[in-house]
Amino acid sequence: MTSHELPPEEAYKGFTHESCPFFPCHSGVTRPFNCLFCYCPLYAYRCPGPYRVIVDRRGVRRKDCSACALPHNGHHAAWSFIQKWLKAPALWNGEAAEPWNGAVSE
Numbered sequence: 001m002t003s004h005e006l007p008p009e010e011a012y013k014g015f016t017h018e019s020c021p022f023f024p025c026h027s028g029v030t031r032p033f034n035c036l037f038c039y040c041p042l043y044a045y046r047c048p049g050p051y052r053v054i055v056d057r058r059g060v061r062r063k064d065c066s067a068c069a070l071p072h073n074g075h076h077a078a079w080s081f082i083q084k085w086l087k088a089p090a091l092w093n094g095e096a097a098e099p100w101n102g103a104v105s106e
């Protein structure tokens, strides 16, 4: 797995921080690990998951994204995935994750 999947002019799309003490923080990543979206920009919005809904001590529904590798799976692929879902963002209303086929453009 290389840290330099992208040509220099597209390097802004991702990077791999292999010396991070939490690396790799998610399993199931098959492409170069993208650390750019360590805080997922889709957290407040509807997304394809997979997330688990938990309820905090104040009764607020929150996403547990532990099982989601989508923002990390490839420098280009993760970038494309995030851009696609931010084109028309809709605030997440606490609903459960819906099944998704996992397709992202390369």
Ligand code: SF4
Binding pocket: 040, 041, 042, 043, 044, 047, 048, 049, 050, 051, 063, 064, 065, 068, 069, 070, 071
């Ligand atoms: S489930 Fe995945 S895509 Fe959705 S907010 Fe969490 S990390 Fe982002």
